Amino acid sequence: MSTSDPSKLISKADKLTKLSLTRWSADWKSATVLYEQAANGFRVARNYEKAKLAFEKASQGQEMLSSPWDAAKHMESAAALAKELRNWAEVIDFYRKASELYMQCDRPQPASDALAKGARALEDALPDDAIQLYTDACVILEDDGKEQMAFDLYRAATSVYVKLEKYTDAAAFLLRLGLAADKCNARNSQCKAYLSAIIVYLYAHDLKQAEKCYNDCSQIDAFLGSDQNRCASKLLSAYTEGDVEEIKRVAQSSAISNLDNVIIKLARKLP
């Protein structure tokens, strides 16, 4: 059966599901099996369009069979194929649907994973939508109480913002990262997040904001006694004095070199 033409399988499955005079209820079980086989066949044949279609139908079938997990899995495969086809709207749709299905299974983690995958796929093409997806993913994780996983997502979102040169948004995201880190007692990540936020503000030539940010962060004990705090204060004092050499020297220091790559690039370009 699996060796036969996938299109034949699809037409067969379609016939099974279409309601007509002879058929009073669609036979989703066999139809789904056929759809899955057809989809795999198309994928092997690199017929992405048809494969995507087949996966969609398979997922629908699984939904009808009330197994959201399998449905979600098929949706994800369909989305991956849509990515190959660069059909971005469909990519967003599919990934969102997949994540919803995962939530139906009470599995928030795969849900956020699905959204993250979608965001990563969209980073170059539709950065705004990517950011939306990242935010939604982070929200899902935070609701579940698993902020630790959200760190990577926050960092990815910040890098997208920086690419878009939306520095205030980037800094805001970093502060959210700091908040999440605080909840999990991840002191090092928290301090790094705050230092990165200050650097982003400085890069945007917003000295007042940077100082305000620094003051806010100094309220937090964990940040106050850390290496990153000292580095930040050195940076700010160098800025207020207008000492370019000092700024460059601080940017070369090890505290900054441990941050994210994107942030390091900003720091090196500082004055």
Place this chain on the structure above:
Amino acid sequence: MTVIDLITRVDAICKKYEKYDIDKHKEANVTGDDAFARLYGVVESEIDAALQKSEAAATEKSRATAVAMNAEIRRTKARLLEELPKLQRLALKKVKGLSREELEARNDLVYSLKDRIEAIPDGSTAAAKQSGGVSGGWAASSSYTGIKIDSSSEEAFESEYFQQTEESDRFRQEYEMRRMKQDQGLEVIAEGLDTLKNMAHDMNEEIDRQMPLMDEIDEKVDRAASDLKSTNVRLKDTVNQLRSSRNFCIDIILLCIILGIAAYLYNVLK
């Protein structure tokens, strides 16, 4: 004329002009009651000894011995300077057999003696003038000695002090170089430690992140294991039931009955 004749003639001439022989007089005076002359003679001999010692000190290679000799010379100088006022008093005293000019001459002699004593090089005169400059640094002292060129004694010191400053200069330079190298090494170590610290922190957070996941896995695996166990037990029961001896016997009996019936039919039909 023979040599003997020459010698006798010389002797005769010396005897004739003996009264002009100052040294002999001095010697005679030494044994006489002239206290001034006696003291004067002593002082002069001590000055000569001190001069000799100072020359030895100038040529001395070892700094410690040079310093010791200089100290000795200084002590002698101090003592001599103390005795000078005594000499002066004696000089003013009238001694029989001495003219007035000689008396004044003695005064001048005393003064000149004072100058001579102070002129003895002892390695301290130059230092006293440079005490201000020495604290500033050895290099400064060499420039100080360069400025003073009036007295010969200073020239003798120039070379001495220059040696000192060179040596200490080199030492100081070496010390600075070593310290800089140590600083550099320590900086490298500090950077390495920073990287290690960062990596350790990240690892810590990663492990913290994975802990709840491991707990979940543990739970799920436990549940799956218990499910499997119960399933196994049930399966065993079912299989046992299937293979129970009672069923087996019933099977065999029924089989025999069927065979019997078949045989009977066969017989009947035959």
